Amino acid sequence: xxxxxxxxxxxxxxxxxxxxxxxxxxxxxxxxxxxxxxxxxxxxxxxxxxxxxxxxxxxxxxxxxxxxxxxxxxxxxxxxxxxxxxxxxxxxxxxxxxxxxxxxxxxxxxxxxxxxxxxxxxxxxxx
Numbered sequence: 001x002x003x004x005x006x007x008x009x010x011x012x013x014x015x016x017x018x019x020x021x022x023x024x025x026x027x028x029x030x031x032x033x034x035x036x037x038x039x040x041x042x043x044x045x046x047x048x049x050x051x052x053x054x055x056x057x058x059x060x061x062x063x064x065x066x067x068x069x070x071x072x073x074x075x076x077x078x079x080x081x082x083x084x085x086x087x088x089x090x091x092x093x094x095x096x097x098x099x100x101x102x103x104x105x106x107x108x109x110x111x112x113x114x115x116x117x118x119x120x121x122x123x124x125x126x127x
Contacts, residue, residue, distance in 0.1 A: 001046065010125060017043060018051050018093050023075070026089025027082050048100065049124055052117060053090050056106035058083035 004011050017039040025032035056064075058080055065076065094101035102120045104113050 008126065013048070016048060016051070018048075018053075018090065021093060022086045022089035026092070027078070027086040029085075032089075050120060051094075051101050052120070053094055053101055053103045054106040054113070055087070055091065055103050058087055060107065 001011050001013075017036070020035055020039050021032055024030045025035045061083070062076075062080065065072075091103070094103050102117070104116055106113070
């Protein structure tokens with residue numbers, strides 16, 4: 001990432017430190033500060049300018065996934081309690097750093113989600 005950022009490229013990632021904190025800390029019940037410390041060390045403290053959290057109740061998210069007929073990976077196969085803990089972990093991170101998080105209701109219409117995402121991301125993009 002750093003070389004891309006150094007040449008002023010826009011970097012978009014699916015999962016980063018916040019995911020580690022939510023999945024490992026909240027979901028796996030590991031010490032969040034230990035996970036944070038290792039993650040910050042590994043990334044040399046690099047944090048995203050914006051983290052977009054598509055929030056959905058785990059029961060509804062599971063029903064959506066199952067309706068598409070895909071197979072579960074290792075994380076998706078976890079019990080609903082795991083997914084509820086992960087969701088709470090993400091929402092807790094968003095409450096702690098509201099200026100860096102955009103929490104979107106993933107049950108909203110796709111065009112509404114798109115508009116809100118575009119409004120938040122556009123000011124961060126180079127002209």
